[in-house]
Amino acid sequence: MYIVRCTSFFLLFLLLPLVTLPIQRFPKPEFETNYTQPSTQIPVPRAELLAYLDVLVLLVALALVSWLVLKKRSRLWVFAMSVFSLAYFGFYREGCVCSIGSIQNVSLALFDHSFVLPLTVLLFFLLPLVFTLFFGRTFCAAVCPFGAIQDLVAFKPQSLGSRLNTVLGIIPYLYLGLAVLFAATGTDFIICRYDPFVGIFRFNASFGMFLFTGILLLSGVFIARPYCRFLCPYGVLLNWTSRFSRRHLTITPKECIQCRLCENSCPYDAIDFPVTDKSPESRPLMVKKMMMLTVLVPFLVLIFGYTGSRMQDTLAGVDYRVKLAKEVMALSKMQDAKAGSREPGAGSRKQVQDDSFEIKAYKASGKTESQVYSEASAVLKKFYLGGWLFGGFTGLVIAMLIAGRMLPVYRKDYVTNKGRCFSCARCTDYCPIKS
């Protein structure tokens, strides 16, 4: 009897429903033997308390490294700390969540009210920035596992020259802009998607990623910290906060005596050389330059902003809601065309087999076509505004770079560039003046 019922169900449900909701089709049996039903095992996640422990470790590490950099001025100890951070945040914690990625969580939380931002993630975002604001980029020196792993392989650093440094230095700004744009629209977390190191920390990188990481680390032997200098989006924020830091690592503990011993000591080209030419430019020339800049900045912002808004479709094309709307549109066009011709039955049967998983899921979800379209158009609208902002931001960055190169500087000594310096404390060893 029971089997017959089962079999009839087997026949009845030959047309597979798409979403298989748990439905009690068969009653729970009443066992005659004393069979005890096993219980379903549900593993619990990592204890929440441990996430706070991570924050504590971050805090202590930041404080310790700041002290080591500013007070002890010891490269050896900073190096030891970077090994610890690589081991703890890298290989033990396996990279998630990291301060770099937390940019996206914060951006998403700002725009999507249903997204939870755990306090710990917010702290991972804030703490390094606050420390940098007071002590320089000590986070980069020896707390960030990404920086640490690259620091370990920088055996033969070469200078890239200031022009190349500046041009490549634009990439992190673009990366940051895109990451915020995609996170704020709820499209994707691109920093996590293209994270080169997490696959190493977990020993499970995909082949493509492994190749990329390999190339990055190999080039990192000659171009020290390539990710930090030419990719890291969090580095942009740290760079700007560090420029206004209260204290910062200095090459010499006292007065610079222009001995030039430290000149080539920085693997990251982060030492600014003296520029002693006192009055390089006449006043009228300066006025002319300033006037040019006041025109150039808004012009670049607008041009790039406009270009960004025109890229709305391209940018939004990555979004899953927009992709789905396109697929649904293509499908309904095809069906319209089919409706014109005969034999609808045979056509639709074949259709079901050709559907992508996305279309299958859409059909199963019970959403209407117009719902899908309106969702997609809401996303498109966000990308229009986002495109303007992203473009404008890019324009501003480029304008600032040009301004930075145009305006004169005066510098007496060899000093660390507060923005770019990772506070690794290498240069301190080269200075002949000790304490």
Place this chain on the structure above:
Amino acid sequence: MPGRREFLNTLMRGGILAALGLLSGAVIFRSRDGKSCSYGFDCSGCSRSKSCMLPAALEARQTVWQLDMTKCIQCGRCATNCVMSPSAVKCTHAFAMCGYCDLCGGYFKPGTKILTTAAENQLCPTNALKRKFIEDPFFEYTIDEELCIGCGKCVKGCGAFGNGSLQLQVRHDRCKNCNECSIARNCPSQAFTRVPANKPSLMRGLGKERPGTAAKKGGVDA
């Protein structure tokens, strides 16, 4: 000159601090949509939905990834898109709602005539689903977690022909809790969501059992 520079620096520092403060305030005390509180409560029946912003902010929970079977279409990407291999998603059996069928839609390939445990009869590509005779006509089905790759074939069969007691779930002893789950971004039905870490399961029909039952390290899910 240095005095003015120092002053400007201090000003900027204050500005940046204020900006960071504002930003954190904005993300912590953001307005809720009033429908569902992101901390795992349904706001519709909640009396303090208006005033819960502060407490909710303070107890801001860790979240973990979980998949919702009411949306899942068993596309099979769970098996292939996880950063772990084998996937952290595995089939989990809600015994409380199992029918203990002889002809199990999750165990047998459709069209199987003679119900034996021969490998060619089994839906599961890795023979992870085990069938054990209990009493006539009932059979118990358990999952060998080590073998299961989370492909969802059995889940589809069970959902289509049976009670839907076989369900895919993220197993949190294996999951790395990636900041963005790599299955979530490829799931065609947006079945993956972040759930509060203290309610990590979205299983249906567990009966009395509550999530959080300690896991046996590895071994059979039974």
